[in-house]
Amino acid sequence: MKKVWAVARNTIAQALRMKIAGVVIILLLILLPMMSLVMIGDGTLLGKLQTFSSYSLSLVGLMLCVLTIAISTFTLSDEIKRRQIFMVVTKPVSRWTILLGKFLGVVLIDVFLLIFFASAVYGLTCLIPYWTEVAPQEYQQAQNEFFTAREGIKVVIDNAEIQKRAKERYQQMEKDRRLPETMTPKEIKAQLFNEERIREQSIEPGRSRQWDFNGVRPASDPNALIFVRYKYDASATPPDGRVFGLWSIGDLQSYEQGTLTTPIYNVRRDAPTRSAQEFAVPAGAVAKQGYLGVGFVNSPELNVSTVMVQDLEILYKVGSFTENYCRMVLLLLIRLIFLAVLGIVLTTWLSFPVAILVCTVIFGLGTVNGFIVESFDGFGVGMGTVYHYSIQPLLSLLPRFDGDFSPTKYIISGRMVRGMFLLRAAVETIGFKAFLLMLLGMWVFRSREVAKTAV
Numbered sequence: 001m002k003k004v005w006a007v008a009r010n011t012i013a014q015a016l017r018m019k020i021a022g023v024v025i026i027l028l029l030i031l032l033p034m035m036s037l038v039m040i041g042d043g044t045l046l047g048k049l050q051t052f053s054s055y056s057l058s059l060v061g062l063m064l065c066v067l068t069i070a071i072s073t074f075t076l077s078d079e080i081k082r083r084q085i086f087m088v089v090t091k092p093v094s095r096w097t098i099l100l101g102k103f104l105g106v107v108l109i110d111v112f113l114l115i116f117f118a119s120a121v122y123g124l125t126c127l128i129p130y131w132t133e134v135a136p137q138e139y140q141q142a143q144n145e146f147f148t149a150r151e152g153i154k155v156v157i158d159n160a161e162i163q164k165r166a167k168e169r170y171q172q173m174e175k176d177r178r179l180p181e182t183m184t185p186k187e188i189k190a191q192l193f194n195e196e197r198i199r200e201q202s203i204e205p206g207r208s209r210q211w212d213f214n215g216v217r218p219a220s221d222p223n224a225l226i227f228v229r230y231k232y233d234a235s236a237t238p239p240d241g242r243v244f245g246l247w248s249i250g251d252l253q254s255y256e257q258g259t260l261t262t263p264i265y266n267v268r269r270d271a272p273t274r275s276a277q278e279f280a281v282p283a284g285a286v287a288k289q290g291y292l293g294v295g296f297v298n299s300p301e302l303n304v305s306t307v308m309v310q311d312l313e314i315l316y317k318v319g320s321f322t323e324n325y326c327r328m329v330l331l332l333l334i335r336l337i338f339l340a341v342l343g344i345v346l347t348t349w350l351s352f353p354v355a356i357l358v359c360t361v362i363f364g365l366g367t368v369n370g371f372i373v374e375s376f377d378g379f380g381v382g383m384g385t386v387y388h389y390s391i392q393p394l395l396s397l398l399p400r401f402d403g404d405f406s407p408t409k410y411i412i413s414g415r416m417v418r419g420m421f422l423l424r425a426a427v428e429t430i431g432f433k434a435f436l437l438m439l440l441g442m443w444v445f446r447s448r449e450v451a452k453t454a455v
Helices: 002-016 019-038 045-081 095-131 136-145 159-175 185-201 252-256 321-346 352-367 369-376 381-389 391-397 407-413 419-447
Strands: 149-154 208-213 225-234 242-250 265-272 276-282 292-297 307-319
Touching: 002 045, 002 095, 019 045, 019 095, 045 095, 045 136, 045 321, 045 352, 045 407, 095 321, 095 419, 136 225, 149 321, 159 185, 185 307, 208 252, 208 307, 225 242, 242 252, 242 307, 252 292, 265 276, 292 307, 321 352, 321 407, 321 419, 352 369
Parallel strands: none
Antiparallel strands: 149 307, 208 292, 225 276, 225 307, 242 265, 242 292
16 A cells, blocks of 8 residues: 555656646636636626526646646556656556555545535536625525525426327328328337427417326425426417416315315416426425326416416435535546546557547547437437447447536436436446456556566
């Protein structure tokens, strides 16, 4: 362990002499306070907090990723290039000890800088409400929707049932010989599926719709709130671009049976189309067994077009903002640890320019991994089979830095980073992918001829 620590100390000293480390630190020290002052979002306190926290945390993650790639690919390759490694490998220091020491040194730098700058972002975020003059309702909204950690339950759309209805329509059109000649069968089926999916979310004027949510477990707080998150769309955009809706929240099943167990909260909401909206009701609306009913009425007195309620979700508080923020920082640390291993392993058999290029490309692919996977999912049967057995296994080996693995997703909407998800991300990224990479690097470095003994 002393040998590993000695290599780690040398790596830290080597990194501190690199100009890029100073550049990254100075840039973050200048940009973070500046961003807290100039970013205003949508003009509300909530928008300002969401914009600053998401952009600043993303900036910290990006800059530290760049720094990690630079240090991890430089430290070993530079010693090999300058032949300084000869003084180490000729001593009773094993090759795996050198790699572990390099890795430990890079990770310690990452941990220190991440804690420092993540703490700076946290402090600036908490100070923004104090130097921003806002109305009390805006401050309360920020407390309820940002300075919190919420769990969400979304409406589950039965795609199998929608696919069944689309298939029945296709068969009927085929029987009646009404299939468009300008479209392929695949295009017709896709269009019918989309139409049925929209119909599943549509509510005509004078009609109502009810959604049932189970497993809603808000915090045991008399002042706890339940948030209904949704997005409006309409068959014909209203002149003012706003849609009106009448909502009912509570134990609607018991209400229909005449045995009311919880208060029913009626809320009238008007909101612009195609933008996420939220409103809150007391958590007392939830029945004891965790059931909550959400009803929507498209009143013909308020709307003249069909309303589509999309992305309906119930949110409720389950933790604190500080705890959740720490989990987001751990997500960034998982990313940095993987890049540290990747950079060091690449330099066991590649030169510095090639190693930093490959590491940067893999980092870029990791940030759009989900987009790449979704793009390939649209292939037909033939190409889909080829993708499944060739490209998909390769994509599964790449790291995931986007979607659920990105802290931005959670900090904007105040969502809780689940402990089990964080553990799974750590096991998948570090315990599996990074561990296998390190084993590969140790094998390559042990087999590599660094220097010949001259007699």
